[in-house]
Amino acid sequence: MTLSPREKKDLTNWQKGYEGELHFDELTRPFESTFLLLQDLLLKNHSTTFQVDTLLITPNKNYLFEIKNYEGDYVHDDDKFYHLPQSEILNPLHQLQRANALLGQLLTRHGITTPFESYLIFIHPHFTLYQAPQHPSIIYPTQLSSFLRKISPASNPLKGHHRKLADTLTTLHDPNPVLPDLPAYSFDSLQKGIYCLQCSSCSIALKGRSMYCEKCGHIEEFSAAVLRNALEFKQLFPSNRITSTSIYEWCGEIGTPRRIRTVLEKHFAIKGRKRGTYYV
Ligand SMILES: [Zn+2]
Structure with a gap:
């Protein structure tokens, strides 16, 4: 089936986002036995649906990450982000702040008041942000490994309340999101065949x-x-x-x-x- 330019762009964005999360998985794998990692949660606070990219629950602290796999040249100007030469993109800091606020409200309603530290992570090594703000919540590609070392959990184990938090969030996750932007498709228009789970090849x-x-x-x-x-x-x-x-x-x-x-x-x-x- 053929996709419109808009659909192609959405697909590329989605793929890039997914690759960014996989990259983050790889980076955190060395200490995966000492934390709980939750990804792609679709949550609802009252009637507002919001997406949480990555949550890391460690013995010491909980982290909320918005992971952006942007590649190429961007500029930050007057609280706005632009993909050069000129297209403005959704402000990822605002996305992070929104997710943090909604997550806090949702958990409080379920009797959990644990705080989350929030970070916006630019994960792609070929990402450049001109006029980059010195924001305490932003982690740039060159800062990533030292940041991960800093937050890598101590040897003390996870406790019951950590698992309760993870269980609550997993239960609240909506596994059947409505996908309004899905392109029109039919059984006949899609390519048939089993693709490889690892490399997506159809061979x-x-x-x-x-x-x-x-x-x-x-x-x-x-x-x-x-x-x-x-x-x-x-x-x-x-x-x-x-x-x-x-x-x-x-x-x-x-x-x-x-x-x-x-x-x-x-x-x-x-x-x-x-x-x-x-x-x-
Ligand atoms: Zn393969």
């Missing part, structure tokens, strides 16, 4: 019980890959029935409808009979 071959990525060598069990694609199908086409034929087609006709059926029978409830069988 996947079925070898016995495994799917093998010819590009990066990643291996995934056939049943896991089919289940992943069936769930994706369900999310994308809520009004289409999950059948062995529809999922076989959605997976790019890999394996056989019979093998697909075996996977579906294991993970979904069976409805209908014989040729009319479908899964929910």
